[in-house]
Amino acid sequence: MLLKVENLSAGYGEVQVLWDINLAVDTGESVTLLGANGAGKSTLLTTISGLIKPFRGEIYFRDQPITRLPPRERVKLGICQIPEGRQLFFGMNVRENLMMGAYARPASQKKAVAEDLEWVLSLFPELKERQRQLAGTLSGGEQQMCAIGRGLMARPELVLIDELSLGLAPVIVDRLMQVIREVFQQRQMGLLLVEQDVHIGLQLGSRGYCLETGHISMEGTCQDLLASEHIRRAYLGI
Numbered sequence: 001m002l003l004k005v006e007n008l009s010a011g012y013g014e015v016q017v018l019w020d021i022n023l024a025v026d027t028g029e030s031v032t033l034l035g036a037n038g039a040g041k042s043t044l045l046t047t048i049s050g051l052i053k054p055f056r057g058e059i060y061f062r063d064q065p066i067t068r069l070p071p072r073e074r075v076k077l078g079i080c081q082i083p084e085g086r087q088l089f090f091g092m093n094v095r096e097n098l099m100m101g102a103y104a105r106p107a108s109q110k111k112a113v114a115e116d117l118e119w120v121l122s123l124f125p126e127l128k129e130r131q132r133q134l135a136g137t138l139s140g141g142e143q144q145m146c147a148i149g150r151g152l153m154a155r156p157e158l159v160l161i162d163e164l165s166l167g168l169a170p171v172i173v174d175r176l177m178q179v180i181r182e183v184f185q186q187r188q189m190g191l192l193l194v195e196q197d198v199h200i201g202l203q204l205g206s207r208g209y210c211l212e213t214g215h216i217s218m219e220g221t222c223q224d225l226l227a228s229e230h231i232r233r234a235y236l237g238i
Contacts, residue, residue, distance in 0.1 A: 004024045010047045030184060040214040049160060082151045086146070092135060202226050218231070
């Protein structure tokens, strides 16, 4: 198993947000995490990334415990998070932002990093045209492309994407979904996707979990979740 989360509880200070979360993502698998605002989805991703220390529970990556590893070491192992709101370095240009994704890779991979940069730019020709443009001047869609490209520059085995479609036009979302499908199939990376738009999340994922008020309330294949009366009523208005 690529990622395994066991009985994980976490929060901020004395405020608990997550209770006894159990979740798994295998190599080459796309898993969607559904839930309303405030359900704890982003908290779960940042805990897996190491930015939040859990109250209790364990996180395993390739069957090795990583619960106490700092974020940098998790990146080196192959875990990458694409955060909500993109979180680009607005005072740096596109190329510099992309290269920041490779910061944890050793100097011996210099040639491979250069090849990966060209590959990312081929995925997003808009970024290739704007390599010297400040990231803060890009459109929302271009910023999301840059954030995804920066994550891919780490050569991750597991990618955590927080709100892929947030604030983006449908045509841009369709484009990003197409790229993600192609890249993750080709490179057999694991994907854990947080997505408030249930249709998008269930289209990209093969399995899914529903997180409600810090608890996993449902899990199953995305087809089963889409057919669930609870999901249809609570998230699709049907």
